[in-house]
Amino acid sequence: MATHTITAANIEASVRDNSIVILDFWADWCGPCKRFAPTFEEASERHSDVYFGKIDTQAEQPLARSLEIQSIPTLMVFRDNIMVFRQAGALPPAALEDLLTQVKSLDMDEIRAEIAKNEEEKADAEA
Numbered sequence: 001m002a003t004h005t006i007t008a009a010n011i012e013a014s015v016r017d018n019s020i021v022i023l024d025f026w027a028d029w030c031g032p033c034k035r036f037a038p039t040f041e042e043a044s045e046r047h048s049d050v051y052f053g054k055i056d057t058q059a060e061q062p063l064a065r066s067l068e069i070q071s072i073p074t075l076m077v078f079r080d081n082i083m084v085f086r087q088a089g090a091l092p093p094a095a096l097e098d099l100l101t102q103v104k105s106l107d108m109d110e111i112r113a114e115i116a117k118n119e120e121e122k123a124d125a126e127a
Contacts, residue, residue: 002044006053008063015078018051020103025067025074027058033073036090043096050100075099080108082115 006014006023015021024040026033044052057064057072067076070088077085077099084103091099 002048003041003052003054006055007060011053011055011063014051014053016081019080020049020100021051021053021078022100023053023055023076023078025055025057025064025069025072025076027056027072029058030072032090036073039091039093039096042093043100047100049104077103079103079106079111082108082111084111 003024004014011023024033024036026037028034040052040054044050055063057069072088073090074088075085075091076083084106085099
């Protein structure tokens, strides 16, 4: 198994210490979560360069609340410590593969520049 259990204690290090991180927020009682689990597992076996984490929202309720998880399954993807994707709902296998391909091809210098520009504009607007 190539997935990792993510908790409040290890989420920051997991995101910080890995270039690409995909998180699956789930619960044992969630039918769509259970149906998506094999797709997530299979992708984790194919993409050894991506850190796959699962967060049990029942066991980690404060963490799920702090990340404003309102429905499950929810996927979050981080690249270089920046959230680049967040969506509720399970993805079919082809869509998950496409998402991972897109994340791997992102120009992170361009994204960091865009974030800096947005923060600068926000600061100017508040001044």
